[in-house]
Amino acid sequence: xxxxxxxxxxxxxxxxxxxxxxxxxxxxxxxxxxxxxxxxxxxxxxxxxxxxxxxxxxxxxxxxxxxxxxxxxxxxxxxxxxxxxxxxxxxxxxxxxxxxxxxxxxxxxxxxxxxxxxxxxxxxxxxxxxxxxxxxxxxxxxxxxxxxxxxxxxxxxxxxxxxxxxxxxxxxxxxxxxxxxxxxxxxxxxxxxxxxxxxxxxxxxxxxxxxxxxxxxxxxxxxxxxxxxxxxxxxxxxxxxxxxxxxxxxxxxxxxxxxxxxxxxxxxxxxxxxxxxxxxxxxxxxxxxxxxxxxxxxxxxxxxxxxxxxxxxxxxxxxxxxxxxxxxxxxxxxxxxxxxxxxxxxxxxxxxxxxxxxxxxxxxxxxxxxxxxxxxxxxxxxxxxxxxxx
Numbered sequence: 191x192x193x194x195x196x197x198x199x200x201x202x203x204x205x206x207x208x209x210x211x212x213x214x215x216x217x218x219x220x221x222x223x224x225x226x227x228x229x230x231x232x233x234x235x236x237x238x239x240x241x242x243x244x245x246x247x248x249x250x251x252x253x254x255x256x257x258x259x260x261x262x263x264x265x266x267x268x269x270x271x272x273x274x275x276x277x278x279x280x281x282x283x284x285x286x287x288x289x290x291x292x293x294x295x296x297x298x299x300x301x302x303x304x305x306x307x308x309x310x311x312x313x314x315x316x317x318x319x320x321x322x323x324x325x326x327x328x329x330x331x332x333x334x335x336x337x338x339x340x341x342x343x344x345x346x347x348x349x350x351x352x353x354x355x356x357x358x359x360x361x362x363x364x365x366x367x368x369x370x371x372x373x374x375x376x377x378x379x380x381x382x383x384x385x386x387x388x389x390x391x392x393x394x395x396x397x398x399x400x401x402x403x404x405x406x407x408x409x410x411x412x413x414x415x416x417x418x419x420x421x422x423x424x425x426x427x428x429x430x431x432x433x434x435x436x437x438x439x440x441x442x443x444x445x446x447x448x449x450x451x452x453x454x455x456x457x458x459x460x461x462x463x464x465x466x467x468x469x470x471x472x473x474x475x476x477x478x479x480x481x482x483x484x485x486x487x488x489x490x491x492x493x494x495x496x497x498x499x500x501x502x503x504x505x506x507x508x509x510x511x512x513x514x515x516x517x518x519x520x521x522x523x524x525x526x527x528x529x530x531x532x533x534x535x536x537x538x539x540x541x542x543x544x545x546x547x548x549x550x551x552x553x554x555x556x557x558x559x560x561x562x563x564x565x566x567x568x569x570x571x572x573x574x575x576x577x578x579x580x
Contacts, residue, residue: 192218194580195331195340197360199226199313201569202552203346204302209577211309218340219311220333222318223356227299229348232355233566238295240274241267241570242563243287250568251432251558253373257532258557258568261540265574267567277301285413288562322364328547342547342580344540346573349526349553350375357520361554362530368545371531373556377523378432381423382440382514391481393419398475402426403446409433412446417478421514428561431517432527442510444482445473450508454492454500461493466503474507482506525565529556540576549576 194210196203199221210217219226230238242249245267247259271289274281279301280292291297306313314335321332328341347361362372384392395417403412404426416424430440450473457469467488470479479488483506487499517523530550534543542548551572559565 191327192216192338192340194218194342194344195220195329195338196344196346197221197319198344198346198348198552199223199315200346200348200552201227201230201302201566202573203344204306205570205573206344206346206549206551206577206580207311207313208302208305208309209574210580211306211311213578215580217309217311218338219306219313220317220319220331220335220338221313221315222358224316226303226313226315228355229352230299230302230566231295232352233295234290236295237290237292238298239284239288239290239563239566240281240298241270241289241567243267243283243289245564245567249560249562249564251378251527252532252556254532254556257535257537258571260537261571261575262567265571267563269574270567270570273301273305274298277304286562319360322367324368324545324548342549344549344551344576344580345554346551347554349529350520351377351380351523351526351553353520361550364548365530365534365550365554368542368548370534370542370544373528373531375526375528377517377520378527378558379428379524379561380431380517380519380522381418381421382427382431382434383421383516383518385513385515388512388515389421392417395475395477395481398478399424400444400474400478401446403443404430405441405443406430406434406438415442420518422512425561428524432525432558432560434514434517436516437513439511439513442512443508444478444510445507448473450504451500454495454503455497457492458495458500464492466490466492466495466499470503470507482510524561525558526553527558529554532556538575539579540572541579549580551576 193215194217196219199219207217207219250258279297329343331338345361396419399416402415411426411429413425540549552569
C-alpha cells in the first residue's frame, strides 16, 4: 500500500509528490500519458513561462475569489524562483513580469523529476485508471498495471484544454463520483472566432497585429491583438476570452494610447490638405482602416472635417464593438475555466471537505489564472500545499 498516490504527472502533481516525498511519505505518481510534464514542455513556445514577478489573487478567476490566497501566500513565486536558482536554470523576464527559461522548458521538468528521484517518488506512465473506490483504509484503484491502494489520493489531472496532449475529464468524473459540485467548464485563454458576416469583412486582415485594449464587463486588458483568418487572437484577446460569454459583445480600442479627437483636431487646425485616410495610416494599417472606417470619411480632407465626422471616426476606431461567434474551443485553449467547486475544498490542505483523504490540485479546481505564468504558479502553490498534508 502506498501512502500517497497522485493521479497526474503534470506541474501540480510533480510538485505535490516532491513535497510529500520530503516528509518521508511513500509516493507514487501515475499518468495515462507516455511522458511526464507534457504541458510544461510545450508551454511558452518551449521556454515555459513558469511564474510571474507579480502574483495576486486578482490575477485569477474563480467563483470563490478568496480561495487561492492561502496557497499563493504560503508558497509564492519567490519560493519557486529559489528552486529554479538553486538548480542554476537561466531565465529572463519578458513584459508584465513574465519569467521564461533562457534555454528550454526541459530545464524545469528535469528539475522536478530530479527532485522526485531524490525523494524516491515512483512515477508510472502509460497507466490509465479504470476504477477508483473509497475503502476503510483509503482508496483502491484498478489500473492498466494492476490493483493499487493508498491512504491519500491526489487528483492532479488538469482540465480539458489541448486534448491532443492527453487532456480528459477524469478529474471532474472523480469529483462527480463522490457527489462533489462542479462549476461548469469552458475554454479559457483561447482565440475567438468571427461571425459569418464579420468574417467576410475582416478575414483579409489575417496577420495584422497591433496594440489595443479589450474590455468585457469587469475584464480589461491592454496588449496586442492579432487578426487571423478565423477571428481574433493575441494576448489581449486570449486574456478576455476567459471572461467572455457567448452572445455578448467586446469593446475594442484600436488606439488606446492616443486621444484621437485631439490629434485630428490639431491636424485640422494646421489646415493640412491630407485626407483622413492618409493621416490615420500613420497610426494604423491601411487595410484595417478600410475594413473599419466608412470610405467617405477616409476620403474627407482633414481641414474640412466637422467635429461630428471626427467623432464618428473616433467611435469606429476607439469604440469598436464586436460580437464573436465562439471560442476556438479546448483544441487551442491554454486553460479550462471552471472545475471542481472550491467551496468543497480546504484552502489550507487542498483536501475534500466531504471525502477524507481525497485531494484536488492545479487546473482541475475552479481556479484559472491570467496569461503570463499565473497558472503554473497556481500549480506549484496548490501542489506544495497538498504535499504538506497528504
